[in-house]
Amino acid sequence: xxxxxxxxxxxxxxxxxxxxxxxxxxxxxxxxxxxxxxxxxxxxxxxxxxxxxxxxxxxxxxxxxxxxxxxxxxxxxxxxxxxxxxxxxxxxxxxxxxxxxxxxxxxxxxxxxxxxxxxxxxxxxxxxxxxxxxxxxxxxxxxxxxxxxxxxxxxxxxxxxxxxxxxxxxxxxxxxxxxxxxxxxxxxxxxxxxxxxxxxxxxxxxxxxxxxxxxxxxxxxxxxxxxxxxxxxxxxxxxxxxx
Ligand code: OAD
Numbered sequence: 255x256x257x258x259x260x261x262x263x264x265x266x267x268x269x270x271x272x273x274x275x276x277x278x279x280x281x282x283x284x285x286x287x288x289x290x291x292x293x294x295x296x297x298x299x300x301x302x303x304x305x306x307x308x309x310x311x312x313x314x315x316x317x318x319x320x321x322x323x324x325x326x327x328x329x330x331x332x333x334x335x336x337x338x339x340x341x342x343x344x345x346x347x348x349x350x351x352x353x354x355x356x357x358x359x360x361x362x363x364x365x366x367x368x369x370x371x372x373x374x375x376x377x378x379x380x381x382x383x384x385x386x387x388x389x390x391x392x393x394x395x396x397x398x399x400x401x402x403x404x405x406x407x408x409x410x411x412x413x414x415x416x417x418x419x420x421x422x423x424x425x426x427x428x429x430x431x432x433x434x435x436x437x438x439x440x441x442x443x444x445x446x447x448x449x450x451x452x453x454x455x456x457x458x459x460x461x462x463x464x465x466x467x468x469x470x471x472x473x474x475x476x477x478x479x480x481x482x483x484x485x486x487x488x489x490x491x492x493x494x495x496x497x
Pocket of ligand 1: 278279280281282284285290291292293296303357358359375414415416417442443444445446447448468469470471473485486487488
């Protein structure tokens with residue numbers, strides 16, 4: 255079915271809104287050269303998530319898990335925000351109530367300059383002590399094994415929400431407030447299969463938001479949203495800004 259709305263209709267709707275929430279996934283960073291998780295080139299094609307991104311995997315073989323995160327940190331250290339990240343920084347300046355909820359752990363929204371940001375899956379540039387739970391920023395690449403806590407000498411782990419773990423309650427609270435209170439929800443570059451983010455479109459819609467999807471392809475969110483545009487994030491997102 256053809257779209258009832260054009261991208262310019264969506265731009266006008268966003269520009270008139272007082273509150274806009276944006277949910278992003280790996281697709282927005284794909285335009286910076288960061289691999290996504292699913293699909294033919296996705297990370298989960300070559301690696302089993304439960305062997306690398308789970309508490310059991312870390313308990314079994316912390317060195318292997320740290321090798322995987324060091325590999326990703328080395329890759330990410332070479333990547334920059336792209337025009338989609340930059341356009342969202344501009345949008346934040348134009349909309350009174352604005353928040354990005356991201357599933358990405360790459361830190362690219364923050365390095366682009368986004369202020370109102372909830373990183374629901376954590377951040378690969380932060381480490382957390384497995385003993386005292388102290389969280390610190392850490393940009394060292396590669397991080398020598400075993401990385402230890404400066405407070406208690408405990409083993410550090412990536413500050414990432416792994417499979418089988420819960421999101422931080424304060425992140426969930428912030429996310430639901432932003433989803434329930436927004437006039438427009440913009441969903442960019444996520445396959446929409448990982449919960450709870452997979453349920454964010456219906457939450458916003460049930461609270462009266464106009465929900466827009468930008469993705470290379472249709473996803474499990476496409477049947478829920480008001481309008482879905484297919485294309486690259488770096489080309490579509492800048493079209494939503496004022497001339
Ligand atoms: P996926 O890899 O599941 O999905 C990426 C989505 O981006 C797909 O729907 C692609 O069609 C779309 N896409 C790719 N390139 C794009 C582009 N240039 N412009 C627009 N869209 C594009 O990634 P996520 O949905 O983010 O968990 O995955 C969710 C979670 O699963 C991740 O946060 C990660 C993973 O396990 C953790 O890191 C904890």
